[in-house]
Amino acid sequence: MIYLSQIVNGIGLGMLYFLLAVGLSIIFGLLHFVNFAHGAFYLLGAYLCYALLQHGIDFWWAITLAGLIVAAFAALVEAGLLRRIYRLDHMYHIVATIGLALMIQEFVIIVWGPVGASVSTPPALVGVVMLGNFIYPEYRIFVVGFTAVLALVLWWLLEGTRLGAIVRAGSESSDSISLLGYDIKRINTAVFALGAGLAALAGGLATPIRGLDPFMGVEALAIAFVVVVIGGMGSFTGALIAGLLVGIVQSLMATIWPEGASLAVYIAMVVVVLVMPRGLLGRA
Amino acid sequence: MLHRRQFLKFSAFAAASLAAPGFLRSAFAAGGEITLAAPLPMSGAFASNGKYGSIGTSMAINDAGSILGRKLSYLELDTEGSSATAVRKVQDAMQQRHATLFAGGILSSTALAMSQEINKRDGVLFTTAGADTITGSKCNKATFRWSVPTYGAINETVRPLIDKMPNAKRWYTITPKYVFGEDLLSAAKDVFKEKGIQHVGNSYHSLDTQEFSGYITNALSVRPDVLLLLNFGSQSTACLRQAVNFGVKNRMTIVVAWASGLEQFKALGPDVVENVYFGAQYWHAIDSPFNKQLVAEVKKEKGINPDYALASAYMITKLLIDGARKAGSIDGPAVAKSLEGMEYDGLTGKETIRAADHQVIKNYYLLKGKAKANMKDADDYVEIVNYGQSFRSAKQEQCVMG
Known part of the structure; x- marks a missing residue:
């Protein structure tokens, strides 16, 4: 029974991890850009959500606004800085985004201080659901459902619409898309803003679960990269499967090998990379 | 195109860089x-x-x-x-x-x-x-x-609570797997044994984890009367918050053996702190x-x-x-x-x-979270319910000055 409980808990955890990683996966998959500021956008989203709540704004509006504000900020960063280095070596991407991440982290410390903070669960989702010995918070169930719906919407947007087709074509050959009359720069900006906005949304949704602290971005970035590497770099479906795999492994290991539960996630990544070097659904 | 090996190499480099902003801060004097x-x-x-x-x-x-x-x-x-x-x-x-x-x-x-x-x-x-x-x-x-030290912390929190709650016989522990956590756990087991308490389980966790839902699921599955958290700092904050999210507070007593006090209570908020017991080295209302x-x-x-x-x-x-x-x-x-x-x-x-x-011989405090409505000011999160001094002798501590 305990293993079944842990698998169910792991599915919930995995959906959270997918939500964390999906923005990174989109940016990498479509822009071939390694965004080490992804965790910082998550952090900024969490703190903006917190700040809006402090000003009396409703939780649902707060997470929506936080996502939009971070997306707008990311669009400015992309247009003002990152688009100038897309064609440079990946080391430039890394240096630029790490610098950006450190600036955002220090900004959070300056504005909100190094001490963590707490966000209450929305009143409508305060309770727990009980199935025998298995107990699960209603808010986490909501996040799982929300993430599932979000995954479907993103999949439809990227795979089932003309806009998605243009974006995907742009990721294969930006020059060809430009020759067809599409503004590839705008498309790239939109994709980057979407990825960053999703990170911020994840940050806002995570606040009632894990609270806030200025270093939460680093933790989120590590998990996001593990999910993206296991799933296959740039694979949307791979990120979903990997998120679930990581969540279930971590949760099951909490019973089987508790002290190694976090380590098991990285062992799983190593095993997947050794057996399937491109990840579960990575492209050649 | 970025290759997998490059990606992993870059990831390691970036993780190290992000984890070390402290290099930027240090003070120098003449x-x-x-x-x-x-x-x-x-x-x-x-x-x-x-x-x-x-x-x-x-x-x-x-x-x-x-x-x-x-x-x-x-x-x-x-x-x-x-x-x-x-x-x-x-x-x-x-x-x-x-x-x-x-x-x-x-x-x-x-x-x-x-x-x-x-x-x-x-x-x-x-x-x-x-x-x-x-x-x-x-x-x-x-x-x-x-x-x-951990011996005194456990003896000034677990022992008075066992006396206060004689019917709470089943205790579960969540412990960080390093020297501090091991010492707290060892001291807690000694008190359990002496007082006839059933230690129904323990979940170890690593020093870097912030996700405790799996360990809380372990605890809930054995239906203890008391959940004793033996972690510290941001980990005990995250663990306690998630335990409260899982409805643990409504099903059993939660004890944090070693709380960091005011800054931790601020991070948790009064809703989480209410009715939770905390062991503490210090509280600003000490007389x-x-x-x-x-x-x-x-x-x-x-x-x-x-x-x-x-x-x-x-x-x-x-x-x-x-x-x-x-x-x-x-x-x-x-x-x-x-x-x-x-x-x-x-x-x-x-x-x-x-x-x-x-070793400094001093008091250790058992605090209990107040309801928000009973707080006299913004920092009045807890009341002192017990305090005292528990120390083994230096000989029992096996201290040989080197």
């Missing part, structure tokens, strides 16, 4: 001054403890002004919560700044590592770390500890003359109530300064000698530095 160094976790998961520890240390130094006719200067060393980094920075401070006085080392693992190094180089370390071995089997002539004096000073200068990190850092820094004045020297062994057996009015009332193992 020559001719006496340097008092504070090795604290200024970045990483325990940064909030480091920030307030740093405030406490600098306040104590400012209050003292100078010793032995020389100005005191403050050197902040960011340990990043890592033993290796802490030892390297201590070595640098001793070699380059001739520092001999060290106040800090919040984490047991870093304090133990620094303790050996400082002893080897004839310095003196006053720490607030919790592991029993610091003044036990790994004690040495250079190391002093202000905080009550002692020296504490009242410190609280007034911190309120005046910083506009806040002192938390454990700030108050304990102030205390250990003051003790080092008092020790140097008494010794008439900043030489480590001389300062250590002058501190041995010292009695003074401390934050928790009369406190004594036991000569045999360099």
